[in-house]
Amino acid sequence: MQRLNLKQLAERSHGFAPGHRACAGCAFPSIIRMLLAAGADYDLVIANATGCMEVVTTIMPYSAWPVPWVHNAFENAAATISGIERAYRALVKKGKIKSTGKPVKFVAIGGDGGTYDIGFQALSGAIERGHDFLYVLYDNEGYMNTGIQRSSATPMYAHTTTSPSGKVIPGKQQPRKDLTKIIAMHKPRYAAQASPAFWNDLVKKFQKGLEVEGPAFVSVLSTCPPGWGTPEDLSIQLTKIAVETRFWPLYEYEDGYWKVNYKPRKFVPVEEFLKPQARFKHILKRPELVKQLQEEIERNWEELLWLESRKPEEE
Amino acid sequence: MEKDKFIKMALTGNEAYAYAMKQINPDVVAAYPITPATEIVQIFSKYVADGLVDTEFVPVESEHSAMSACVGASVAGARVMTGTASQGLALMHEILYIAAGLRLPIVMAVVNRALSAPINIHGDQSDTMGSRDAGWIQIYTENADEAYHSVIMAIKIAESVNLPAMVMLDGFIISHEMEVVNTLPDEEVKKFIGERKPLYNLFDFQNPITVGPLDLQDYYFEHKRQQMEAMFNAKKVIPEITKEYNDTFGTNIPAFVEPYKLEDAEYAIVAMSSAAGTMKEIIDEWRSKGEKVGLLRLRITRPFPYEEIRKYLAGIKAVGIMDRAETHSTMGGPMLQEIKAALYDLANRPRITGFVFGLGGRDFDDEQANTILTMVKEMKDGKELPLYSFIGVRE
Numbered sequence: 001m002q003r004l005n006l007k008q009l010a011e012r013s014h015g016f017a018p019g020h021r022a023c024a025g026c027a028f029p030s031i032i033r034m035l036l037a038a039g040a041d042y043d044l045v046i047a048n049a050t051g052c053m054e055v056v057t058t059i060m061p062y063s064a065w066p067v068p069w070v071h072n073a074f075e076n077a078a079a080t081i082s083g084i085e086r087a088y089r090a091l092v093k094k095g096k097i098k099s100t101g102k103p104v105k106f107v108a109i110g111g112d113g114g115t116y117d118i119g120f121q122a123l124s125g126a127i128e129r130g131h132d133f134l135y136v137l138y139d140n141e142g143y144m145n146t147g148i149q150r151s152s153a154t155p156m157y158a159h160t161t162t163s164p165s166g167k168v169i170p171g172k173q174q175p176r177k178d179l180t181k182i183i184a185m186h187k188p189r190y191a192a193q194a195s196p197a198f199w200n201d202l203v204k205k206f207q208k209g210l211e212v213e214g215p216a217f218v219s220v221l222s223t224c225p226p227g228w229g230t231p232e233d234l235s236i237q238l239t240k241i242a243v244e245t246r247f248w249p250l251y252e253y254e255d256g257y258w259k260v261n262y263k264p265r266k267f268v269p270v271e272e273f274l275k276p277q278a279r280f281k282h283i284l285k286r287p288e289l290v291k292q293l294q295e296e297i298e299r300n301w302e303e304l305l306w307l308e309s310r311k312p313e314e315e
Numbered sequence: 316m317e318k319d320k321f322i323k324m325a326l327t328g329n330e331a332y333a334y335a336m337k338q339i340n341p342d343v344v345a346a347y348p349i350t351p352a353t354e355i356v357q358i359f360s361k362y363v364a365d366g367l368v369d370t371e372f373v374p375v376e377s378e379h380s381a382m383s384a385c386v387g388a389s390v391a392g393a394r395v396m397t398g399t400a401s402q403g404l405a406l407m408h409e410i411l412y413i414a415a416g417l418r419l420p421i422v423m424a425v426v427n428r429a430l431s432a433p434i435n436i437h438g439d440q441s442d443t444m445g446s447r448d449a450g451w452i453q454i455y456t457e458n459a460d461e462a463y464h465s466v467i468m469a470i471k472i473a474e475s476v477n478l479p480a481m482v483m484l485d486g487f488i489i490s491h492e493m494e495v496v497n498t499l500p501d502e503e504v505k506k507f508i509g510e511r512k513p514l515y516n517l518f519d520f521q522n523p524i525t526v527g528p529l530d531l532q533d534y535y536f537e538h539k540r541q542q543m544e545a546m547f548n549a550k551k552v553i554p555e556i557t558k559e560y561n562d563t564f565g566t567n568i569p570a571f572v573e574p575y576k577l578e579d580a581e582y583a584i585v586a587m588s589s590a591a592g593t594m595k596e597i598i599d600e601w602r603s604k605g606e607k608v609g610l611l612r613l614r615i616t617r618p619f620p621y622e623e624i625r626k627y628l629a630g631i632k633a634v635g636i637m638d639r640a641e642t643h644s645t646m647g648g649p650m651l652q653e654i655k656a657a658l659y660d661l662a663n664r665p666r667i668t669g670f671v672f673g674l675g676g677r678d679f680d681d682e683q684a685n686t687i688l689t690m691v692k693e694m695k696d697g698k699e700l701p702l703y704s705f706i707g708v709r710e
Contacts, residue, residue, distance in 0.1 A: 043520040047387060058528035068517045070390050071527035072413055076383035079375060083345055083387025083395075086371035088518065090342035090393055093369060097518050104518070122383065125376030 001207050004037065009203065013037035015066030021056040025225040025232025027239060028053055028138045030196050035107070035136060036066070038206035042105040043067075045088075047081040049114035050074035052145040053138065075118035078126035081108040081133045105210050106133040111222075112153035113143045116179050127186045127215040134209040134216045137179070140224035148227045152177040155247075156296065157289055158279045160227075165282035170289060175296055183217045184253035190216040192252035197240035201250055201261055208254070221248045229278020238276065244268045246301050251308075258307040270294045321497035321564075328489035331459040331496045332398060332424040332482075333358035335466040337368055338504040341422075342393035342511075345373035345384035347403060350436045351486040352426035355398035378403035382410035382421075389419035390526050392513040394470070397421065400486060401428035401442045408446065411479075415450025416542060417527060420473035420480070420511070423451075424466055427588070427639075428486040429675045437676020438486030440588070444640040444649045450542060452480035452549055453617040455587045459489055460496045464568055467499070468560050470508045475552045476545045477514065485589040487676060499564060507563065550618045571620030573612040574627050576602060580609035582633040582695040583665075584687065585624075585654060587613045590637060590672070590679045597684040608688060613650060621657035628658060633695035634665040635687055639673045647671065647703035666694055669703030683707045 004012065013033035022029050032053070036044070044067045048054045054071045057064040072080040085106045091097045108126075110119055115137045123135060142160050143149040150163040156175045159165040163172035184191040189212035194202040202220065209216035221242055223235035230238060242248035245268045250261040270293050274280040283289040326334060332355050336344070344363075346356040356374075363372040373388075375381045381397050389395045399407065404425060414421050429435040430442055443453060454469060456462040462484040473480040484490060499507075515524050530538060557570040575595055577583060586594045591612040601608050611627050613620075628634055636655075638648020646652055651669030658664040670687050673679045683706050694700045 043518075045391075045517065055529050058525050060528045060530045060534045063525035063528060065525050066523060068520065068523045069525045070387065070517070072383055072386050073409060076380060076410070079380035079383035080387035082373055082375070082380070083343060083384030083389075083393075084391045084517070086343050086345075086373050086384070087388035087391035087393035087395075090369065090371045090388075091391070091518070094342070096392070100520050102520075121376060122380050125380055128376070129373070 001204070001211065004203055009034065009037045009199070012040040017064040017066070019062065020064040021059065022052070023226060025223065025230075025235040026052070027140075027196050027222040027235050030236070031136070031138055031202075031220050031222060034196070034199060034203050035206050038203045039105060039107070039210055041102065042210060043100055043102045045084055045104065045106050046070070047072065047077045047084060047108045049077035049108070049110035049119055051111040051114050053109060053111065055145060074114050076122050077108040077110045077114060077119060078123040078135060081106050082126045082129065082131045085131050085133055106131070107136060108133055109136045109138070111145070112137065112139045112141060113151045116152045116177050123183070124186065127183065127188050127217070130214055132213055132215070134206070134218065136206075137217070137219040138222040139219055140222045140227060141176070142224070142227050144224045144227040153179065156293060157283045159282060160279070170282055170286065171279070178300070180217070180219045186215075187256070188217055189214040190252070190254055192217070193219045193248065194250060195221045195239040195243050195248055197236050198243060198250060198262065205252065227279070229281070230276050234276055238273070241268070241273045245270050245273045246297050247273050249301065249304055251304055255312070257310065257312050258304070260304055260308050270297055322500065324496050324498050325493050326459055326463070326496045327354070327491050327493050328459040328462055328484045329354035329426065329491065330358060331463040332466060332484075333362070334498060335463045336396055336424070337362045338499070338501050339394070339396065339467065339470055339508060340368050340505070341370055341396040343371045343373065343385070343388035343395045344397060345375050345381045345388065345395070346397045347375055347378045347381045347399070349378070349400050349403040351428060351438075351490045352398050352400040352403070352424070354490070355424055355426075378406040379410065382407040382414065385421045386410060386414050386417065386419060389414070389421050390417065391517045392511070394511040395419075395421045396423065398424040398426070400426040401430055404442045404446060405430060408449070411446055411449035411451060414479045416538070418477040418542065418545065420477055422466065422469045422473050423479070423481040425481050425483045426486045426490045427483050435675040436486070438488050439639045439674045439676060440483070441640040441674070443481065443483050446481075447617055447649065450478065450546070451617060452478055452615070453483070454480065454615050455483045455613070457588055457592050457612065459484070459492070459494050461568060462489065463496050463498060464560065464566055467504055467508060468556055468568075471556050472549065472553055474511050475556065476549045478545050478549060483588065488589045497566070503564070507560065546618050553615060569612070569614055571615045572623045572627065573614060575610040575612060577609035577611060577627055577631070579607055580631055581607040582691050583609045583611060583628065583631050584635050584637060584691065585611045585613055585650065586637040587639070587650070590639060593679055593681075594637075594684055597681055597688065601688055606692070608692070616650070619653060619657070624654055624657045625661055628665055629661050630663045631665045633691050634667050635670055635691035636667060637670045637672060637687065641671055641674070651703055668694055668700040670706045671703060672706040677707055679707070
């Protein structure tokens with residue numbers, strides 16, 4: 001696998017056209033560029049779930065996409081790519097497709113609503129059937145396209161328009177679904193969690209996910225300034241703090257083994273991640289709630305280290 | 316093909332569907348089991364396992380994903396088929412509109428079954444009647460033989476106008492009943508349907524396309540207008556392809572409607588699917604007693620054949636319209652309403668009443684048929700009848 005430096009990344013990611021309508025500070029255009037850079041060795045075909053990304057990149061008659069791209073509906077990106085991938089096989093078998101010489105790779109993209117919630121079944125089914133595809137989740141922790149509603153990716157105590165911080169209830173009452181682990185338990189060829197701030201790690205994960213034959217899954221944290229109530233120029237920085245606080249650990253699951261890709265050297269309290277975000281403003285004055293979030297982080301981290309402790313060479 | 320050189324096979328409706336699919340040999344089939352259509356996917360899986368077809372079979376985890384995968388595969392240029400019934404079709408509902416809106420010639424074999432609740436696995440047409448505005452061509456067949464030929468024709472019709480098509484037969488009554496089916500040799504089917512020629516190539520990586528973009532106030536209406544134009548074109552293409560099929564193979568399949576003993580009829584029945592077969596028998600009995608009664612079998616409901624309906628029903632004094640589905644509008648079944656609308660501005664329009672019968676697979680028998688004929692005859696003779704009646708139900 002070729003390790004890409006920033007200059008190479010910039011060269012390889014060209015083609016995702018400017019002029020798309022993503023909000024200032026939205027993290028996912030950077031994620032797409034890194035995906036296209038990682039995929040430049042292949043001919044990519046993309047199926048995109050309904051959501052912000054679909055809406056802002058393809059407003060008829062414009063398209064920001066430099067590769068074949070299909071949008072079907074909200075909950076079925078994984079089923080759609082299943083059909084495309086099998087159609088490709090069938091048409092190759094009949095000699096109806098001319099190869100450009102590059103291998104063809106299939107990618108499905110969805111936000112957290114389209115992946116954790118409404119598209120969960122289709123994704124689970126597509127992985128179980130073993131289709132050759134990479135599923136890229138951009139996780140901005142809520143239904144941002146419809147105006148910031150809670151999803152099962154929304155962190156506990158976050159304020160959204162359907163989990164508002166009220167006089168009695170302080171935001172969302174449940175911790176987030178641990179989706180990457182749930183996907184890993186399907187035993188795909190590859191599953192990982194990544195952050196755009198750690199671009200080297202992210203690109204490598206996209207490369208791995210594309211390289212394997214069979215299902216792969218990469219979940220990427222994606223800042224949403226209007227949804228999180230954060231300044232636009234802090235977006236990438238926040239995805240760094242999320243990793244430093246271990247709110248969003250970087251890890252991967254490969255051939256049955258777990259690896260934590262980044263272990264922060266010094267302890268950074270979760271407040272550092274919460275403070276710049278308006279959606280957590282109401283709990284900053286309530287240390288007992290912040291403490292709960294910190295405890296959840298510690299539990300998850302311990303679990304990850306425990307999973308990682310089973311090493312291939314020990315068997 | 317030399318005429319009447321059919322290969323006679325004893326097949327159930329589901330077997331006839333699956334056998335037609337085998338001969339069509341589609342590139343991709345994505346399907347999910349559901350009673351009473353399960354056999355279609357079961358039999359087809361065996362064809363795949365035995366290497367009798369080249370098809371990539373996608374055994375999806377739901378009907379929603381079945382239709383979603385069909386859309387993906389069809390966008391990719393494949394010839395795509397699936398089959399379902401009832402709740403399965405209802406679960407696909409969202410994606411039916413997308414298949415039509417993206418102009419994908421997917422062909423689906425549907426076994427008509429009642430919708431829940433109460434749950435019921437038997438035949439009525441509430442499932443596909445609920446999908447009638449989804450933008451699919453809808454073909455209702457009377458028996459297994461017609462279902463077999465209709466599926467083959469549907470491929471050519473759908474691909475000629477770039478619209479999806481669904482072919483229907485009645486759950487259990489036809490899907491599980493064995494009858495003689497006049498099948499064609501494989502090579503004749505292959506020759507008739509030819510190859511799919513998609514308008515765009517998703518795998519042309521030098522010229523990448525974007526499919527399914529956000530289409531707002533400035534373009535959506537034009538795209539919907541074009542989609543409607545395709546349905547207008549379907550009205551022209553369906554009789555042409557049906558004629559070509561009949562001329563080539565010596566079959567006698569009607570295109571939109573089948574008139575039965577209507578020439579001198581004073582009153583008539585409109586019926587669909589297997590119930591039309593039963594009604595023909597009873598009409599024969601009434602004819603032998605000197606009654607001037609006939610039947611119009613409605614075979615294709617989308618596009619709706621209003622010209623043909625006007626042509627055959629104009630001047631008839633009284634018409635009874637049979638629906639094996641409800642609209643819950645209190646205005647009668649779906650075909651009653653649509654046929655009435657088709658006839659409204661005819662100067663010599665018939666008097667009309669509707670009948671809702673056979674819900675949840677209740678048998679349609681000669682007693683019910685006689686009741687319907689008696690009521691329509693009385694209406695012909697001047698009796699006032701209600702907007703519509705329920706036939707064969709305990710009140």
